Amino acid sequence: MDQTRGLVLVVEDEPAISDLVRRYLTAAGFGVHLETRVAGALEAVRRLRPAVVLLDVGLPDGEGTEVCRAMRDAGDWTPVLFVTARDDEVERVLGLELGADDYVTKPFSPRELVARVKTVIRRSSAPIGPKVARDGDVALDPGSRTLTVDGEVRHLTTTEFNLLEVLMTAPGKVFDRAELMSRAWGQADYGSSRTVDVHVAQLRAKLGDHCPVETVRGIGYRARKRT
Amino acid sequence: MDQTRGLVLVVEDEPAISDLVRRYLTAAGFGVHLETRVAGALEAVRRLRPAVVLLDVGLPDGEGTEVCRAMRDAGDWTPVLFVTARDDEVERVLGLELGADDYVTKPFSPRELVARVKTVIRRSSAPIGPKVARDGDVALDPGSRTLTVDGEVRHLTTTEFNLLEVLMTAPGKVFDRAELMSRAWGQADYGSSRTVDVHVAQLRAKLGDHCPVETVRGIGYRARKRT
DNA sequence: AGCGTGGTGTTCGGGTTCGGTAAGGACGCG
DNA sequence: CGCGTCCTTACCGAACCCGAACACCACGCT
Structure with missing residues (x-):
């Protein structure tokens, strides 16, 4: 072995x-x-x-x-x-x-x-240092579980943070709702529930124009890819 | 099969x-x-x-x-x-x-x-590298479900993307309409309708001269083969 | 060349699906 | 009991698919 x-x-x-x-x-x-x-x-x-x-x-x-x-x-x-x-x-x-x-x-x-x-x-095992996922003004720090927008800290609930973390750690990749459920909630849900949508809406409400999450119609969501 | x-x-x-x-x-x-x-x-x-x-x-x-x-x-x-x-x-x-x-x-x-x-x-399956189907200026990325033409991103609807994906992942292969329906739509039933043609037209409209989809008269369509 | 036929390109409106959103109930916590 | 959070449901607007209709083109025949 x-x-x-x-x-x-x-x-x-x-x-x-x-x-x-x-x-x-x-x-x-x-x-x-x-x-x-x-x-x-x-x-x-x-x-x-x-x-x-x-x-x-x-x-x-x-x-x-x-x-x-x-x-x-x-x-x-x-x-x-x-x-x-x-x-x-x-x-x-x-x-x-x-x-x-x-x-x-x-x-x-x-x-x-x-x-x-x-x-x-x-x-x-990723390079040491502040392990933050960022997109422009938006920075997500998994270590302290904090979100900063324009240098200003915003409060996110556990669910919201998990969701945003999943999306932002793979920018550009599209997640369907089942996959998001599985990754951010820890359990698969193949029923037709709109739970994910609601929390995405919450994120958008809290992040305003800075929110990097975009909709992929018919599939799910993805975080905007930094270019 | x-x-x-x-x-x-x-x-x-x-x-x-x-x-x-x-x-x-x-x-x-x-x-x-x-x-x-x-x-x-x-x-x-x-x-x-x-x-x-x-x-x-x-x-x-x-x-x-x-x-x-x-x-x-x-x-x-x-x-x-x-x-x-x-x-x-x-x-x-x-x-x-x-x-x-x-x-x-x-x-x-x-x-x-x-x-x-x-x-x-x-x-x-192992972590996947970006497997992109490309044809000259046209690049199709299934992971992010994005299409880039001349380095510029174009929006495709779900159906259009699926259709183009099916065609471009097997360049040169000719698909009849029933097969395209089955692959891109995920359902086998196929009345004699012109739905496929309409979406091909949409693709050509969006991709302009770059569109790699060509007509095979009497059969269906295929993606141009790049060698 | 002219013409006919079958196949394809294109347009367009109706109907459907999908996502945004708001409201309400359930639950845990202080 | 009040508060915060999560999840569900229902409604609405918008995006989108589909099918039909019509125009057009390729090919073969005379």
Whole structure:
């Protein structure tokens, strides 16, 4: 098992899930180390210096969120990807305080999990410095989760920020609504709902003329490409 | 039957369903191979190397889950999409035990099925470079769904873009009107109407002299072949 | 060359689909 | 209980597709 792409620390107590995750991650070229408790997790992070930590929220001896918080308190900003059982845990996990990088909800598609691990790594291994997506006057900082327009900070809700982040980190690329749902909400929704549209409208209202999001009729949306 | 978007292996014993699925997938540009038994499925996977496997859970000679498990055990990570009859099969199929990539429950809308197949393929395929179809000054980018002529962006409607994309991704190949309808519109039914001609006219109007679409009298249209 | 026929280019209005938006309910949080 | 946020629904205007109708062109025949 070579780990050409880096080591993933998996903290998960259910063997059924951890086995599955291990198989997929190793098949994708990652190394995998497994912990089942909060207790051992922190120690493992320090010792192994993984590229990503995959954290189950519900563990036998505590919550995965504790691990993340402890890491951040110790100055460790290794990317963390949460696995949540219920949707209503999502809000808590994705809050500003915690510093989670992404999350997936059970039951999840293993392949999607791998895809998210890859993107998290790619994001974190990008050139250091203020990692901001920008478009003219608009600057988006995923680290502090803040948006500045004309040098002036504007408040965005969690959903709005996620949505704008997805769009602006791939300028020019067109996302259909299902894909936006999947990326910004963490769950796929193939029903015909106008949720995405409403939040895009919110973004436009808040950003005014600066809003880089444009409509692609019949398909979805995309962020204006900087030329 | 050519398969511009890849081959889908459908394992399904009910002809009513498999016929429907085949129609929609081929209309969407996928190649389709049908198996009705667990027995033949594995062999087909090995031989045909499909881009996706669409597995019915309930088959005459076993469960579709066996196929998935056998594939994974053999080191085959081809994306698998399950079709389940009952909701309570979902948990078992998705992630928790098996490593399916997605699922649909009967009865499903064919449109949704196609959307999911596309999603699964997108997730599994490696990060894509900008694959642009070009002809001289004309460049077509499927990712951003933009058309540039002489470096200047022109707006195309969804239908126009799809049509031009179909033609330009197979330069030199002649398409009759029914085939164009099927590829660009995603539906097979075709009365004798002049709809295609109208949109070709629109393309020519928007692209002017640069338009690579030429008429093949008595047959249909083709994109000029650049060598 | 003239002419006829079948195929194609083009125009245009009706009907439909799609996206913007506003209003209201659900939910969690303080 | 008030507040903020999210999601749904319904309505409306605009963009767009389609089909028909008509003009035009290519080709073959006399």
